Structure formats: C-alpha cells, structure tokens
Amino acid sequence: MSQHYAGVSFDVGQNLDYNTRNSMRNVAIQSGVWNYVEPAYLTPTWVHFDDRQNPPACFNGGYPVVAFGSVGVYVLILQDALRAIGFTTTDIDGYFGPITQRTVINFQNSYGLVADGIVGCLTWETLTSNAAGIGQTATVAYP
Incomplete structure (x- = not known):
C-alpha cells in the first residue's frame, strides 16, 4: 500500500x-x-x-485516527487497504459510515485487536503492514 x-x-x-x-x-x-x-x-x-492536516494516531507518526463519521482521504486509504486484504467495504467513497465501521470491527476481531471500530495506531499499523506491497488489483485503487 x-x-x-x-x-x-x-x-x-x-x-x-x-x-x-x-x-x-x-x-x-x-x-x-x-x-x-x-x-x-x-x-x-x-x-x-x-505537512499533515491532522495529528498522527501513533506517537511516531502515521495516519490520523479515523472513526464513524470521518470523511476524506484517510478513509479512502482505509477502505482501499481493507479491500486489498480481503475485507469487503462499501465503494471506496471516503465516508466512514456503518458498513465501513462494521468492516473495521471485523478486521480488528480477525487480528486480535480491540474491536471498537476506531482506526487508531494499532489498527493502522496492522492494516498497513498486511496491505503493503499488494499493488493495484481489480478492487484496489492505490498501488
């Protein structure tokens, strides 16, 4: 990713x-x-x-915390990465709605994370490390 x-x-x-x-x-x-x-x-x-417009989720940097109601590029990245590793979300639309939240909870459960539907440091680290290098596919927008 x-x-x-x-x-x-x-x-x-x-x-x-x-x-x-x-x-x-x-x-x-x-x-x-x-x-x-x-x-x-x-x-x-x-x-x-x-020049990030939001503080990072992790102390050492990375993406910001996103959760239900978040909108923007970071939600697009989240949705794209979830699809890359086989977790179906809605269209990659940049809106963190109920389907994206449910998908995040399923992902968190699958990887032994706290299943709160909030994408913070550990969820981002787990997600990006699993999606890294997958590249563009029929369901993944960003190589």
Missing part, C-alpha cells in the same frame, strides 16, 4: 546514500516547514516529509 497524505508531501532521495538521506531528513526537521518527517527506520531507502 502506498502512503497517501492530505496536504503536501514528498518522497525524495531514493538514489542517494544513507548519510545524504539522513542529512536531508535533518534539514527537513530543522526547517520547521514540515510538521512530519518520517523516521529513517520507516523509510530506510528514501526520505518522506509532509
């Missing part, structure tokens, strides 16, 4: 060496322009920084 963020984001430095990427990361942090710079252990072969 690709990472998609609301706001401005950049993935850079794929052809640079480790030290140069770390220098880029430090410049992005020190500039104060970006409110999130991905830690090196999450993006070891590139540098990701963005």
Whole structure:
C-alpha cells in the first residue's frame, strides 16, 4: 500500500546514500516547514516529509485516527487497504459510515485487536503492514 497524505508531501532521495538521506531528513526537521518527517527506520531507502492536516494516531507518526463519521482521504486509504486484504467495504467513497465501521470491527476481531471500530495506531499499523506491497488489483485503487 502506498502512503497517501492530505496536504503536501514528498518522497525524495531514493538514489542517494544513507548519510545524504539522513542529512536531508535533518534539514527537513530543522526547517520547521514540515510538521512530519518520517523516521529513517520507516523509510530506510528514501526520505518522506509532509505537512499533515491532522495529528498522527501513533506517537511516531502515521495516519490520523479515523472513526464513524470521518470523511476524506484517510478513509479512502482505509477502505482501499481493507479491500486489498480481503475485507469487503462499501465503494471506496471516503465516508466512514456503518458498513465501513462494521468492516473495521471485523478486521480488528480477525487480528486480535480491540474491536471498537476506531482506526487508531494499532489498527493502522496492522492494516498497513498486511496491505503493503499488494499493488493495484481489480478492487484496489492505490498501488
């Protein structure tokens, strides 16, 4: 699963060496322009920084908490990732309604998470780690 963020984001430095990427990361942090710079252990072969419009669900970054009633790009990502790993939702419409909530609860139950229908840190981490690398399919919008 690709990472998609609301706001401005950049993935850079794929052809640079480790030290140069770390220098880029430090410049992005020190500039104060970006409110999130991905830690090196999450993006070891590139540098990701963005200007997120919502605080992340996890202390170390990532997507924001989404729940019933949420609308937007993060719900699209959620719905797309759920489909990628075989959990049927409504159309990928960006609206966290009752069907998406039920699908999230089913996902959480299947993976031994607290089944509260709220997509926070552990749910995002579990979901994205299982959806990573699946790529575009007939039911998945984002490669």
